[in-house]
Amino acid sequence: MASPAVDDYLKTIYHHTEWQDERMTPSQLAGVLGLAPSSVTEMVKKLASLGLVTHRPYGPVSLTATGERRAAAIIRRHRLIETWLVREFDYAWDEVHDEAEVLEHAISDRLLAGIDDLLGHPLFDPHGDAIPRADGTVVREPFVLLADAAAGHTGRVLRVSDRDADVLRVAEAAGMTVATEVTVTAAGVRVGDAETALGDDVRQAVWLSA
Known part of the structure; x- marks a missing residue:
């Protein structure tokens, strides 16, 4: 069943557990997608009938092995395109999500394979999110959410969520681009000799190496 709507559901469920273990509830799914809970309930039932998710009434939604492979395939497309736009067309990292x-x-x-070859088969997109390989596997190292890291923790920026372009701009202004080493402080982070206070929205959107 080829459908952008189905793919959007699968991507959203996949994203939810990429950087934490708690499974997604239908109400959370409705909130992220901006849809009525009743519409989400009907689609979840359809996805379950297609063998793409497992779900019980009032319980969380999980991808089946088939659903996870399909989600990984569309996410691979999205993240390779984002990387292509940044590297080859000088897009900023806060500009690529909607285009992708x-x-x-x-x-x-065929074009996707050509893009992958051109880029040298990258493992991560400009935001630090893992690009699934063609077989669906990903490479990811141990991580900690900035909001959960203790003051004094030093680590490399592994990922900055691309959900909010304003957060990306704040992170960039603070020097928190992917692979940059930062030290957590009581108010925010220190990059080199510069310390920046950060709001909770940014602290909840940045992951560091553990």
């Missing part, structure tokens, strides 16, 4: 949302459903498998 459109292109991920439009390009052919």
